[in-house]
Amino acid sequence: METFRTGVVPTGDALDPLRESATRRAEEGVPLEALLAAYHLGGKVCADHVSARFRADELADAIALNRLILDFLQRVTAIVSASYFEERQSIAGDDQATRQSVFTALLDGSPVEVRLPAEYVVVGLTLGAHPDERQPGVDAKIVARRKLRRVRVELDRIPDSMSTLSPDGGIALLPAPAADLSALRARLSRAAGVNVTLATTSVAPETIPAGVTLVRDLLEVVRTHGRPPGVYELDDLVLEYQLSRPSPARERLAGLLNPLAGRTDLLATLRCYLDNARNRRQTAADLHVHANTVDYRLRQVGRLTGLDPVRDDQLPRLVAALVAFDARSSPG
Structure with missing residues (x-):
């Protein structure tokens, strides 16, 4: 009501409660669209309540009121969004750092101090070259980074997954039981625009280093023997694997x-x-x-x-x- 009385939209410290509220909602995991919708609904209710008292000869005041509400909602949207994303990025950064630390320890066979799934699916990936990586006049590094980003986004959709990638492939750890790996390969190939090959094995957390070695060996067998892109386990390549030793x-x-x-x-x-x-x-x-x-x-x-x-x-x-x-x- 102070805004309606003075005609001045709040700024500065007056909006600190909105910033604090947005930070708390981000911590709680409330979707940003729900948070903004609540503010817009409040603006609509307030406008309806006040405008109901306007007389026919107060059209100019009604228009001024509407402009104040829109200006206020514009400022609220900007402040709430900025505070919300700042907190979510901070949380994501902390989570990513923790996951990377755990991932590195698991690959090294070192003990970790967090609760782990009883079993992981170790996935080795081979990524084909994108056609644009060979185009003259195109920065191949930019194309490769775009390819990796799309693959990483798809892998990050899997809860509690961890991965390390390069332009040629990489290693991912997925909590067992993993979703349909054939469907995952299809999604990765479609997102990256390249052929993707997966080699997989299921292991306990303490034997992840051996699992990583195995899937890398399986990918090398696939390459050596010219197998087509697909999803491979040891059972699919048992003869070729044994004779590769x-x-x-x-x-x-x-x-x-x-x-x-x-x-x-x-x-x-x-x-x-x-x-x-x-x-x-x-x-x-x-x-x-x-x-x-x-x-x-x-x-x-x-x-x-x-x-x-x-x-x-x-x-x-x-x-x-x-x-x-x-x-x-x-x-x-």
Whole structure:
């Protein structure tokens, strides 16, 4: 009523109670839109109450009243919003610092003094390059930062998740049980505009370092063997993972295909043939060659290696040899 009497909208210290109230509401987690709606509703009730007493010849006073209310609400909106966001940013900063400290300790295998879930899903991510990162005249670093920001926003939507990311990928910890990881991969790919591959395993908090090592190894297996983007667990790559470990057995298996080194035509035909469940016609179609050419190349493989791709009894050894050969040949 003082504003109506003087025609002056409050400023300075007179608005401190609004600032304090907005800070408390931010601490309580009250949505900002609800807080602002309450002030606007109060302005409407006040305007209705006062304007009901105006006579027909007091139109100028009614307009002045309306202007005062709008000016007051404009100032309230600015002050309340600023105080609210300042407090929420402070809270978010404290939360982020705490989460980062916990995350770093978990990755290092160090003890933490906060209550943790009984199990985490460790997720390794590989992020493809955005097309704009290769465009001439475009700052690739800016594009990469935008990609990372969008991925981080999607991961932060998961309560209590923690992550560290680089332009190529990273590691995330999600409290178990995690939501549908295939759906998460689709959301990340769509948000970032790139192909995203996930490797996952579930571990207790004290074994997170081992879980991180495993998912990184699985991502390397996916890369080495040219697997398509998807969600992978150890069970999906158990043979490739085992044969990616250096050992005398792996060297012996890989050596079976040494005669094919440099014969890219034979290796490509063998891979395609095995990927197509030994369907020679589909292999010929995929390679854009005649089926007789496929037969000839497969016979060459058998002659050079002693492993006949068309024989059922030699298939397990041939598959294992190809996996070991690829793992040994990988620059990683």
